[in-house]
Amino acid sequence: MSTSRSTPPRTPSAAQGARARARQEVTAAIKDEARRQLAVDGAAKLSLRAVARELGMVSSALYRYFPSRDDLLTALIIDAYDALGEAAEHADVGFVRTSSATERWSAVCGAVRDWALTYPHEYALIYGSPVPGYTAPDSTVRAAARVGQLLIGIVRDAHQGGGVTPPPLSDAVRAEAERMAADLAPDLPPEVVAALVASWAQLFGLVGFELFGQFNRVVEDRSAFFAHTVSRLARDVGLTA
Amino acid sequence: MSTSRSTPPRTPSAAQGARARARQEVTAAIKDEARRQLAVDGAAKLSLRAVARELGMVSSALYRYFPSRDDLLTALIIDAYDALGEAAEHADVGFVRTSSATERWSAVCGAVRDWALTYPHEYALIYGSPVPGYTAPDSTVRAAARVGQLLIGIVRDAHQGGGVTPPPLSDAVRAEAERMAADLAPDLPPEVVAALVASWAQLFGLVGFELFGQFNRVVEDRSAFFAHTVSRLARDVGLTA
DNA sequence: TCCAAAGCAAGAGCAGTGCTCTCTTTTTTG
DNA sequence: CAAAAAAGAGAGCACTGCTCTTGCTTTGGA
Numbered sequence: 001m002s003t004s005r006s007t008p009p010r011t012p013s014a015a016q017g018a019r020a021r022a023r024q025e026v027t028a029a030i031k032d033e034a035r036r037q038l039a040v041d042g043a044a045k046l047s048l049r050a051v052a053r054e055l056g057m058v059s060s061a062l063y064r065y066f067p068s069r070d071d072l073l074t075a076l077i078i079d080a081y082d083a084l085g086e087a088a089e090h091a092d093v094g095f096v097r098t099s100s101a102t103e104r105w106s107a108v109c110g111a112v113r114d115w116a117l118t119y120p121h122e123y124a125l126i127y128g129s130p131v132p133g134y135t136a137p138d139s140t141v142r143a144a145a146r147v148g149q150l151l152i153g154i155v156r157d158a159h160q161g162g163g164v165t166p167p168p169l170s171d172a173v174r175a176e177a178e179r180m181a182a183d184l185a186p187d188l189p190p191e192v193v194a195a196l197v198a199s200w201a202q203l204f205g206l207v208g209f210e211l212f213g214q215f216n217r218v219v220e221d222r223s224a225f226f227a228h229t230v231s232r233l234a235r236d237v238g239l240t241a
Numbered sequence: 242m243s244t245s246r247s248t249p250p251r252t253p254s255a256a257q258g259a260r261a262r263a264r265q266e267v268t269a270a271i272k273d274e275a276r277r278q279l280a281v282d283g284a285a286k287l288s289l290r291a292v293a294r295e296l297g298m299v300s301s302a303l304y305r306y307f308p309s310r311d312d313l314l315t316a317l318i319i320d321a322y323d324a325l326g327e328a329a330e331h332a333d334v335g336f337v338r339t340s341s342a343t344e345r346w347s348a349v350c351g352a353v354r355d356w357a358l359t360y361p362h363e364y365a366l367i368y369g370s371p372v373p374g375y376t377a378p379d380s381t382v383r384a385a386a387r388v389g390q391l392l393i394g395i396v397r398d399a400h401q402g403g404g405v406t407p408p409p410l411s412d413a414v415r416a417e418a419e420r421m422a423a424d425l426a427p428d429l430p431p432e433v434v435a436a437l438v439a440s441w442a443q444l445f446g447l448v449g450f451e452l453f454g455q456f457n458r459v460v461e462d463r464s465a466f467f468a469h470t471v472s473r474l475a476r477d478v479g480l481t482a
Numbered sequence: 483t484c485c486a487a488a489g490c491a492a493g494a495g496c497a498g499t500g501c502t503c504t505c506t507t508t509t510t511t512g
Numbered sequence: 513c514a515a516a517a518a519a520g521a522g523a524g525c526a527c528t529g530c531t532c533t534t535g536c537t538t539t540g541g542a
Binding site: 128219225 | 385417439461
Binding site for chain 4: 019
């Protein structure tokens with residue numbers, strides 16, 4: 001089963017009231033059951049009543065834990081960002097210092113793709129169309145940035161080792177590239193940061209097209225195609241090895 | 242208002258029964274009203290009953306025209322693909338034969354972005370997460386291919402004029418690239434076709450990230466960034482001018 | 483021309499949804 | 513130990529997609 005991922009206890013369950021612990025357990029159970037239904041039917045068909053029913057509680061009781069359906073979804077979104085970020089980071093640690101920057105880059109991108117293919121509905125939750133009228137609360141931005149930070153780190157390491165050749169940058173975007181660099185990675189050349197942001201978005205375009213069926217009847221050997229394209233993305237940001 | 246786009250009559254309204262004409266008018270009115278609600282509340286909140294109410298008919302009558310909510314959505318999806326394709330083609334005709342391939346490429350990509358920013362919910366309908374449990378019927382594939390075909394055409398024209406330098410291609414994807422080329426554009430080198438498909442997906446990754454808020458607090462001058470990145474995409478597929 | 487068949491609108495109704503409110507029970511805390 | 517806070521249970525509201533039955537109107541063939 002691809003839905004075996006479950007909610008870890010939010011705190012190390014230190015000596016706290018039995019009530020607080022019970023609350024965390026119920027909260028986790030709700031999220032797990034919601035995730036299960038998400039994996040089966042998708043976000044739009046996620047039903048609070050069905051979750052409550054499956055957990056043997058009445059629907060109104062669930063509102064003690066999540067004030068609305070959107071709040072439950074938000075919690076799942078944050079968890080999904082974290083899970084994706086963790087999968088990506090885990091793929092990286094196996095490669096850092098033993099491999100080239102391009103290999104690390106490809107490993108991380110591949111981990112993102114693998115995670116997306118394993119948890120398609122959760123991926124859709126965070127990188128598909130956001131739920132209607134929904135603007136991501138600030139609580140999600142940190143979790144959302146993890147993969148991006150990871151890619152920045154890889155390029156930074158390569159840059160410090162002299163393994164980055166800045167790509168060309170037209171004058172029309174130089175100012176914006178410098179602004180982005182100042183915000184995201186002051187130690188990297190603006191040319192590299194601009195290319196990095198572009199490649200970051202393009203990576204998810206690639207994954208999304210495969211996941212959402214746009215590659216049907218177009219790309220057959222998607223693993224090979226993805227690996228090749230991702231290594232070209234690495235070259236685009238200036239990674240030379 | 243950005244929702245002034247309306248459904249054109251499906252056939253030139255040739256001399257046909259008054260009943261058939263009425264049917265087309267009602268069908269168009271339903272789609273127009275649905276599109277209006279889509280633009281306001283998004284796909285998930287699109288309600289058949291609300292559409293019927295707004296049109297002064299009873300909800301059950303609407304089922305004479307669309308057998309289910311999903312069928313209405315499918316019709317809107319096809320229309321959206323067509324509208325996007327038409328916007329892209331329209332942007333191209335103003336440039337064909339008067340401009341370089343790169344300029345045509347950028348114009349088409351820019352038109353895609355502009356359309357997406359103008360009709361965000363309709364864009365989300367076709368390039369966001371597909372509606373739950375929904376697999377696109379074959380009727381959508383032709384409409385979905387229009388932008389891709391357009392990009393292929395631009396590169397083909399450039400190739401015939403000798404303005405394409407095939408990018409490198411690793412051995413691991415050569416077979417798949419040749420297969421894609423045979424399917425999509427037998428007259429183009431496999432290297433170019435592979436890069437084309439990749440750039441095609443990456444274009445929509447770029448647009449999606451901007452539209453769905455992933456660029457919030459990251460990219461400020463999005464027009465400049467988009468223009469630059471898209472011209473780099475053109476270079477990636479081998480366009481030299 | 484007439485009449486059966488098909489197309490269409492209307493209304494009632496079913497099962498499901500998110501969410502709110504009240505009431506009771508349980509647990510924590512001053 | 514009593515007051516307060518937290519949790520569960522149940523009824524209920526307004527909404528949804530969808531089905532079914534009942535009449536009315538347009539259409540096309542004899």
